Amino acid sequence: MILKKTNIRFPLVATLVTLLAIALLVKLGFWQLERAEQKRQLFSDYEQQLSSGEATKLDRLAEVSPENGRFRYVEMNGEFVPQPIFLLDNQIQDGTVGYQVISLFQPQAMSENYVPVNMGWLPAPASRQSLPEVNIPSGQHRLTGFLYFPSNNQFVNNTYETDLADSKIRVQEFQPNAIAKQLDMSLTDYTFLLESPETMGWSRDWKPQVMSPEKHQGYAIQWFSLAIACLVIFLFAVIKLNKQPKKEETR
Numbered sequence: 001m002i003l004k005k006t007n008i009r010f011p012l013v014a015t016l017v018t019l020l021a022i023a024l025l026v027k028l029g030f031w032q033l034e035r036a037e038q039k040r041q042l043f044s045d046y047e048q049q050l051s052s053g054e055a056t057k058l059d060r061l062a063e064v065s066p067e068n069g070r071f072r073y074v075e076m077n078g079e080f081v082p083q084p085i086f087l088l089d090n091q092i093q094d095g096t097v098g099y100q101v102i103s104l105f106q107p108q109a110m111s112e113n114y115v116p117v118n119m120g121w122l123p124a125p126a127s128r129q130s131l132p133e134v135n136i137p138s139g140q141h142r143l144t145g146f147l148y149f150p151s152n153n154q155f156v157n158n159t160y161e162t163d164l165a166d167s168k169i170r171v172q173e174f175q176p177n178a179i180a181k182q183l184d185m186s187l188t189d190y191t192f193l194l195e196s197p198e199t200m201g202w203s204r205d206w207k208p209q210v211m212s213p214e215k216h217q218g219y220a221i222q223w224f225s226l227a228i229a230c231l232v233i234f235l236f237a238v239i240k241l242n243k244q245p246k247k248e249e250t251r
Helices: 012-052 176-185 213-250
Strands: 003-004 006-013 073-091 096-107 115-123 140-148 168-171 191-196
Touching: 006 213, 012 213, 073 115, 115 140
Parallel strands: 073 168, 115 191
Antiparallel strands: 003 006, 073 096, 073 140, 096 115, 140 191
16 A cells, blocks of 8 residues: 555555564664663762762661662671572673672661671682581671662563572572562561771672663664664655656556
């Protein structure tokens, strides 16, 4: 079927498909620009807290959320709970697969909740049937670090597994609210990224490990370029279609 508008003819199906394709590509381009801005804000929040210098005491911290508490630099006093210890699976550092160790901390200023403390990365044993040896410090400690609100990955179905050891739990994703519900424990909805004491824990680099804003902008340019290409191809096809009758008339 061909639509006519004055002397110009448009193929109906091709027009609809082209319009839908262009709309989708443009939407994807703006989505990538939106993601670029989100990542830019993420890095900005991290750098701002990193350069702030002075940590906020946990007992003076107002109610925090992912919007106002991301990478908040915090200080707390208390002691670690010996178990359980959570091992965040599939964490890669310098090309080596390992775990991030998350231990529960009982702060003096918050006796009703445990704070999950990410103590850093250590390499995984050669066998999946083995878990690394982990020693959690005892006694009272003063910790400083950054608050982190994990994003929810809906593609991860099995949050944790307990069949390897009772005291160490391997998790594919550490979601405090889900873990608290499954293990019947009271946890904060954020984790604490340990900064000091530097001698405590394992290797750590808390700079956001996400796609850079520049990459998102590059993908946005690609989507917009494809939309322009679709439009150009469609216009060439329409021009060719409308020239065809004129050739036939000149014979």
